Amino acid sequence: MIQTRGLRKSFRSRAGREVKTVDAVRGVDLDVPAGEIFGFLGPNGAGKTTTLRMLATLIEPDGGQATIAGADLLKNPGEVRRRIGYVAQGGSTWDESTGREELVLQARMYGIGKAEAQRRAIRALEAFQLTEFADRKCKTYSGGQRRRVEIALGIIHEPKIVFLDEPTTGLDPQSRAHMWDEIRRLRTDGMTVFITTHYLDEADALCDRIAIMDHGEVVAEGTPTELKREISGDVVQVGLDVSATGEAEKLLDGEEYVNRLELLDEGGLRLFVDEGATAIPRILRRVDAAGLDLKSIELHRPSLDDVFLTKTGRSLRES
């Protein structure tokens, strides 16, 4: 449904007199089959939004090629526009306009006739449980309601693909869960959904497949399960006071069963080991022998953050 090869984009930014070139996206290859929720996971500034904006015809790539829903992005952006929907991160509704007006206008901008546009607006309002607020101005909506209008705007013309840029950023947990259901419903309706996110749990729970992006490149791609399986072994998280963390690091860094070790900001360590069950007693013994005060010890399977850490050397939480 989406295929890209070597998609590139750099921006020139000016700081004083100096003109700097920033390579926002450096050669992205993607293959997204129809009917899945595909997620772009990465920290802010990784190039997710830039890639999305290129795929949505909003900015022109500097190089590479892409086919979207069967249309060539560079040669035929007009056709791409007809086949995709795009929901921007920062919102897209006008304060003084009503939800219904926005929906009708959006349908009409896609060339749909007036009567049909009105019918579609009614249907969309129902589907997104907005009928009650349909004729109120957008500025009176809650964050979740407004986001729902925006998603409805993105799919009013029944596109094959919809791009959602950070669809749940800024929503409270309840609206977020609600939004996940809406997004799953789009997939059920046969749409291919392409989202960006910097939330690990969102990528894990919502996406069929994800591409992890960092510094303008895709560093890993696969289903969440596949990606986590790539990191063999377990993760043991040791809770310690910040003051004791340094000493514990010295103690455990040399141990042959510790594959890698990471310091936690809040104090404590994260140890990547082959087998947690045998590693934990040994860790306990070392820590105890050194007289360090252990606050907690947890064993868990690798998370997507561990995947990110392995691929980039940084934790997504920190970046």
Place this chain on the structure above:
Amino acid sequence: MKLARDTWLIFQRQLKLLLRNPVWVFVGVFQPVMYLLLFAPLLKPALNAPTQAEAYKIFVPGLLVLLAIFGGLFQGFGLIAELRAGVIERSRVTPISRFALLLGRSLRDVVSLMVQAVIITLLALLFDLRVFIGDLLLAYLMLALIALMTSAVSYGVALKVKSEDALAPLMNTVAQPVLLLSGILLPLAFAPGWLQGVAKWNPFSWAVDGTRALFNGDIGNDRVWQGLSIITVLAAAGVYWAARQFARSVR
């Protein structure tokens, strides 16, 4: 055909939003009316005009052109707000004509200017201004073209600078010399030779002269067709340039 449909769509939307907030009519008319009431009475003695009506014939066309220039140039602010709200980006992912995104907005501005111009003209009639309807309509055409150009340019610049903080000083810097060099407030006939020479390069000075000639019933005056032609060309160029800004990447 698609262009006309899309333009109409954007025009309707913009007009509807404008009418939802009718304060603009008051704000838009308040200032020119103040000029008409508080400044124009000085003109009869100052211009040595035989009657008050004569003075208005000189002043009202200038005032209308002023309104068209300023009204247009400051439309960009509304666009920056739309840009920030994401409305422009949302339009740009649809196949709607990029010309229509501009034209629909600029034509709305032209219509709102026309409403103001009619109000001012009617008020001036109360002060014994008399002008032939045909001449007046041609003068309105001139005003419409000026507003089309200035609003298009303002939108184009707004898309380039993307911030009110940059747009305001920029527009003021442009508007100031344009205003002073066009003989809007007082005819340039009073100006020294060098000033008249500089003003010749200001397209708006031709437009003001042309509009004054029309209000004076002097439709055969060369300045009428010259002014109209200059402004038509500039309006076309402004619209073309600004529409291209809509087509290019904006954030």
